[in-house]
Amino acid sequence: MSDIIRIGMLGCGTVGQGVLRILHETAGTIERATGHRIEVVKVLVRDLQADRPGVDPSVLTTDPEEILGDDSIDIIIEVMGGVDPTHDWLLRALGHGTSVVTANKQLLARHGPELLAAAEEGGSELRFEASVCAAIPVIKVLRESLLAAEIDSVMGIVNGTTNYILSEMRGNGMSYADALAQAQDLGYAEADPTEDVGGADAAAKMAILCSIAFHTRVLIDDVPYSGIDSLQSEDVDIASELGFVMKLLGVARLVDDAVSVRVHPALVPADHPLAAIGGADNAVLLESSMVRQIMLVGPGAGGTETASAVVSDVLSILGSRPGSFLGGALADAGRPMAADDALESAFYLRLEVADEPGVLARVSSVLGESGVSILTVLQRGEGDSARLVMILHRSPEAQVAEAIGRLAEMPEVTAPPVLIAVVGSGEAPR
Ligand SMILES: NC(=O)c1ccc[n+]([C@@H]2O[C@H](COP(=O)([O-])OP(=O)(O)OC[C@H]3O[C@@H](n4cnc5c(N)ncnc54)[C@H](OP(=O)(O)O)[C@@H]3O)[C@@H](O)[C@H]2O)c1
Incomplete structure (x- = not known):
């Protein structure tokens, strides 16, 4: 790579604008630390006229070929979301040797192994820290620090919306409907909260986490899930009287070397580390006989928080050569799913x-x-x-x-x- 790293960005919404802002504000630090100057040369959007404060309009385009067909681009950042057309676009980029950073959990949870295989063939890198728990560096910890730690369980509060709702139901005695309405007012929940409260969002994140933790291929369809939408507030109250806290948990573990993973409401003892995670925070508890327990906690969403994980992936690509051992972190151990x-x-x-x-x-x-x-x-x-x-x-x-x-x-x-x-x-x- 030359001293100037040319970036093409797909999407410039909440996360994309955060990425541009962070790259601009930290350009000096990045150059001193890595020896590279980062230039965002093209940014794909749908509507050129939309309000994007601080974004140079001359870099905007509505033509994906200006990014996908430009061989001088070193890294593509995908922050537009959706499975189509991102799937085909990223396969093409990775296959041509262009490294990709993405925040797209739905894409990874459906096509992660295929995209990683394309990266391996193309000699490029695929990084996706922001796709799970936004700013919490859990993928990096699993892929690098704990690569050989033989993780045997991953438990997570990986959806901030539901954690906020359950915290309000328990702490303030609110009904599910009132807590959801409050989460929407505060911007924690989407206008259509189905993916969050029904458990699908958490299932996508658990598929990604589990693949990396257990070095095997787990897709979203392998993760049974149920959400909090049919929970009764009386069960939250009774659980509390009995000394438990209700959480929407992703629970993944190895059972006789087979993978068990699912997402469901669960009670955790009030003195369990996950019980203390309140509000919209996320947490992932990793267990292995080597390291016992490691818990990572932090914000699981937000434009700037997610953008910071995207930028950190870009810097990781600058710091590691394509084809290094990291690319093989998902090397398939062929574990079956547990019955x-x-x-x-x-x-x-x-x-x-x-x-x-x-x-x-x-x-x-x-x-x-x-x-x-x-x-x-x-x-x-x-x-x-x-x-x-x-x-x-x-x-x-x-x-x-x-x-x-x-x-x-x-x-x-x-x-x-x-x-x-x-x-x-x-x-x-x-
Ligand atoms: N927001 C968060 O807190 C968060 C947290 C974790 C992960 N993520 C992930 O980050 C990604 C981006 O999220 P976001 O919140 O930034 O979304 P967003 O605000 O809706 O922005 C999406 C951007 O992509 C552009 N876009 C979408 N489809 C396009 C298409 N077919 N062709 C060209 N441009 C297209 C949009 O263009 P226009 O501007 O012209 O509409 C917009 O600039 C998603 O995968 C999301 O799941 C977000």
């Missing part, structure tokens, strides 16, 4: 039952017959009905599912059972 019946979990179970003598005994006996034992029971009567809340000991999930199916059919059980996984080092608060 669901291989998994064990502890659970929170809430049952609404008729307030009759012997109900608790009958419920306990159904659970016992399925080999599921009870750690804690909370029983409350309200008129003719009663509420049973239980923390179930860690058991094979298939056995718990069978027991819940039988409980749901008992005439004394008056509403569908609510079952939420309990995740953490123990099954109950220490």
Whole structure:
């Protein structure tokens, strides 16, 4: 690479404008540290007239060929989002030896292995720190610092919107709908929050994290997910009384060398490191027998925060040669996906039952017959009905599912059972 690094940028919205601002403000530092001067030579947009304060209009174009067809461009920054046409464009650039930095989690979670293979063939680099947890340097830590640490579990609060909503439900007793409306007012949640609250956004991020942590190919379709949109605030409250905190968690672990990964609401003990992550922050807890626990915490979204991760990827490319060992960080170890019946979990179970003598005994006996034992029971009567809340000991999930199916059919059980996984080092608060 010459002293001047020529950059083409695809997109100039919230993140793109942040990238231009950071590159401008830190140009001197970058040149002193790397010996390179960075020049953004072309920026692709749809609408040339849109308001972009501080952006030099002469670099803007609506013609992608001015970037993709320009062999003098060293690095392409993709901050336009979407899977089409970015997929074809980035494959082409990487295949021609142009390194790419992207913030696009949906693209990576669907086509990451294919793009990394194109980079390997083209002798280019693909970097995507900003695609997961914005400013938190978790991909870099996994790809570089912990490459040989044999990570065996990755647990994360990887969606800030849902963490904000759950924190407000717990801390301020808000309903789900009110907390969501407040998150939208404050700009934490999109006008259409489906991807966030339904768990799809977190699933895309977990697919990327898991691929890098376990050196294997995991795509978004491999990640079952459920969100917080059907959670009842009473379960958040009862969990809190029992010493737990409700979180939307991404949980990935190796089970007999197979990969188990999913996203779901979960209870964590109040003294668990992830329980303390409030507001819209993100956190990723990495575990390995070599390093025990490492937790990374910080802002998981925001234009400047995301842009800072994009710029840091550009600098990493300047600091490493194409074809170095980093390019092979996803070298496929060929791990299979773990079968669901291989998994064990502890659970929170809430049952609404008729307030009759012997109900608790009958419920306990159904659970016992399925080999599921009870750690804690909370029983409350309200008129003719009663509420049973239980923390179930860690058991094979298939056995718990069978027991819940039988409980749901008992005439004394008056509403569908609510079952939420309990995740953490123990099954109950220490
Ligand atoms: N915002 C965040 O906090 C955040 C956090 C993490 C990751 N990300 C990721 O970063 C990427 C960018 O997000 P953003 O918030 O900056 O989006 P944005 O504000 O909507 O900006 C998108 C930019 O791309 C341009 N664009 C979109 N489609 C195009 C097309 N087909 N041809 C040409 N230009 C096109 C738009 O042009 P116009 O300006 O002409 O409309 C705009 O400049 C996404 O992948 C997103 O998931 C964002």
